[in-house]
Amino acid sequence: MNGIELTGGAQMGVAPEAVHSHLELLAEMGRDFATSQDLEQTLSRAVERITDYVDAEAGALFMLSPSGELLRCDACIGPVEITGLEIAADQGIVGFCVQKDAGRIVRDVSKDPDFNAAVDDETGFRTRSILCAPMSVKGERIGAIELINKRGGDGLFDDDDLHLLQSLSVSAGLAVLNARMAAELVEQERVKRELELAAEIQRSLLPEEKETDFPVKGVNLPARVVSGDFYDFYPLDDGRVAFTLGDVSGKGMNAALMMAKTASLLRCLGKAIKEPGRLLTLVNAEVAETATRGMFVTLVHGVYDPESGHVRLANAGHEPPLFVTRDGAFQSIEAEAPPLGISPALLDEDGFPETELHLDGGRLFVFTDGVTEGYVDEGIELGVDGLKDMIRRAAGGDVQALLNEVRQKIGGAGRALRDDVTLLAIDDAGQSHSADVSARVAEPGATDMPGEKIFQLRVTAKANRLRLIRNAVRETAEFCGFSEADTGDIVLAVDEACQNVIRHAYGHEGEGDIAIEFRHRPDAMILLVRDFADPVDISKIKPRDLDDLRPGGLGTHLIGEVMDEVDFLPPPIDGGNLLRLVKKIGD
Amino acid sequence: MEHQLSESGGAIVIAFSGDIDLQTSPEARKALLGLVGKGQPILVDLSGVGYIDSSGVASLVECLQSVKKSGQKLALVSVSDGALRVLQLARLDKVFVICGTVEEGVQSVT
Incomplete structure (x- = not known):
């Protein structure tokens, strides 16, 4: 592109020797920009060389601030040091060039209404003529390079000088833009790596896969890299199995950190405190005491006894779990208490209310709203009924396959997830219960x-x-x-x-x-x-x-x-x- | 539960009243152990004790053991029926010196 402009310049009657020299200068500077490790220094050198080459008294490079309101002198050469000087982005000849994205020759500043004499007044320097070319790439304004007071010849800048400066400005602008994009990429990469590390730690908080006949199973599919959802299950020392599924309000890193905390608290305390209601009371107090304002956790925690098929659970403001009996009848377990973290002393010493269930060969599904509100088709949610259909169709089949199918249905078509998808199932079908145990339950x-x-x-x-x-x-x-x-x-x-x-x-x-x-x-x-x-x-x-x-x-x-x-x-x-x-x- | 201290014939008399149970036995234990090492014989008056449980009995046993080590003597006096029943059930009625009245107690420990 620069070459073409220069050809244009040559056609305008520049001596062949000069073109040769222009080309050399530009090629050298282009190389400089391409290989620069320190862009500021390279730009500074470029200003110095162009000033010298065009034989001007002074030269300066102005960068447009990110807000677009200010122009700041980043490099200068000449009798007066103005590096760091800031002017309004529409002030003076340089402001004009940046705003109009056009180069300009001002042969006598005293006759130009755009000239801003304030800098001269302050520095004692006397500006007579100005040559200015904007730095911009595809309409994105970056700044401008300005040369002041031509020394040689008739002391006036000409079109030839302007073309040269314009060519240089374009490559300088490209170099700045490239450097900015590279910095952004590095930053993005860093953030991405940190997120991936966080996601890895989060995945480690989910329970390890147990043997295939373990009665409790779960799946989690984060909408972003990290998730605000979690599930967990672990055997208790008395042979029962504790299970938890929760959803932290919000998504992203803050929800993920809150999730990590709540899941850890529940896992640690849940091994000692086997009454779900009392456990949630304790965890609620802790979460409410230390949670970031406005964050809360909806959650179901329970204890399942594979020996008897008995489940004891507490629901803190969460989506009602679905219990499907051996015969295919559904029952939803409504929340009887608010989410964790709303208030430390919301409940009396009796703790969160508990629900008791006898699965009796049935299945219990606990899930987040990312499941029921997940799109299975463009704009169509799975819904509780859709989930029930899937559960019904999978009756008697492998429950892990069902969980995978739900995950596939919501997250499999390459659609962006609306929310984290988390689902946990307790399958009592494979467990044999002795009759006397059932009688005791009754x-x-x-x-x-x-x-x-x-x-x-x-x-x-x-x-x-x-x-x-x-x-x-x-x-x-x-x-x-x-x-x-x-x-x-x-x-x-x-x-x-x-x-x-x-x-x-x-x-x-x-x-x-x-x-x-x-x-x-x-x-x-x-x-x-x-x-x-x-x-x-x-x-x-x-x-x-x-x-x-x-x-x-x-x-x-x-x-x-x-x-x-x-x-x-x-x-x-x-x-x-x-x-x-x-x-x-x-x- | 409450207790009162008095002296009779050179012996310290500690008289308990009320129930000595899991809640109050630590207080009874503290009062009893406070008398150990004072050199004087001790009479524990249980006439006002309507109920004593295993933790109360354990406090009495602990006091008795400490008293023996310090060379003092200890007797239970005016033991209520309820308290006596528990001591008998625990087979401790032969371990403690049990006297009907404070006067008899004074005679047995001095």
Whole structure:
């Protein structure tokens, strides 16, 4: 392009020697620009050489600021140093050239209304004539190069000078643009690499693939590189499986970081706290306390028992999970609590409400709205009904294949995802449950605990509730017709049983509840003392050796002394321990 | 639960009243152990104790062991029926010196 212009210049009657020299100068500078490691220095040298070549008193290069409002002198040569000088982008001859994207020769500045004398006034330099050419590439304005006061010849710039300067300006502009694009590319590459690292860490937070017959499975497909969705599942030490699926408000890096935090909290605490409602209460308090303003997490967390098919879950403001029974009937589990992070003390000490389900060979699907609102066709969402259709069609088939199919349907056609797609499934179909377990789910203790239930209470497991419990037991025992002495014994036994719950099952005060049920049979009174702690190893509970005077263990001995029957029943289906005490009437 | 301290015939009398259970036994234990090492014999009056549980009994046992080590003597006096029942169930009625009244207690420990 430069060559063509120069040819034009040659046709305008420039001596062959000059063309030769012009060409050499331009070729050299073009090489300089192409190989430059330090563009500023190269530009500065270019200004110096062109000033020298054209034989002008001074030369300056002005760059247009990113906002387009200012022109800044980035390089200059001549008797006055003006590097760093800033002028309005439409000021003076240089401003004119940049705005009009045209070169200009001003032979006598005193006769040109565009000339801005302020710089001369300030520097003491006297400008007589100006040659100015804009730097622009395909209409994108970059700046201009200006030469001042031609020395040789008639002291006036001519068309030949302008053509040369214009050619140089074009290559300088290209060099600047290339350098900027290269810098942008480097920055983009850096950001991309960081995002990929973040995505890698995020993927490591998702659960590892388990053996194919593991009953819980999940898929996640981020809409961007990183995701605000997450799912997790891990076996608990009692054989049950904890599962979580959540969706952080927003997308991108802030959502991804929030996701990492919430997922980590849940995974760590979830192994110790096996009651979903209580776990979410704790995590909610933490998230609400430390979350960035306005961010929240909708989430479902639950515990699944492959032995029984029993699921206990809490839903914090999340899309209702879908439960499909063995027979194909659907039930959606609506959220009964707000999302995590809205308020630290939104709920009382009972924690987030829990829902209990018996899968009984059915399947439970937990998913984010990226699934139901995902496009399966141009502008057509999958919807809950669409998901139900897919689940119905896959009945009896491989659940992982179904998850893959959903992912493929929403994210497979090369369409940009609207939102992260995350889906988790619990497949109870492959699990065999013994009949007695089902019976216990239907009505705990229905077969082996007859008698009329006359009273029950549930209190927080704290020492200061024991007096309350004793009074209730005393009244109930008297009501059932026990003598004063027997009543005292029953009170002692229940009190000791509750102490064991506080001190040994929970290990701390106020960690959970104690529930006591009083049943009355014609021949006996039955007391069921239940906690919601981790199952206690019954083999380790022994009455103390009476020759040993050390404190502790005495309570269990006392219970055995005063009650006719003491036994731990099989752990309740949703965890905890159940102790049965029987006292015969009229012994 | 509350306790009161007094002296009788050279012995310290600590009289408890109310329930000694998981909640109050730490306080009872502290009061009892506070008397250890003072040289005087100790009488623990349980007449006002309607209920004592295993943690309360454990506090008494711990105090008894400490008292023996420091060369003091300890007796339980005026033990209520409820408290006596628990001591019997724990087979501790033979481990503790149990007296009917403070006066008998003073005679047995001095």
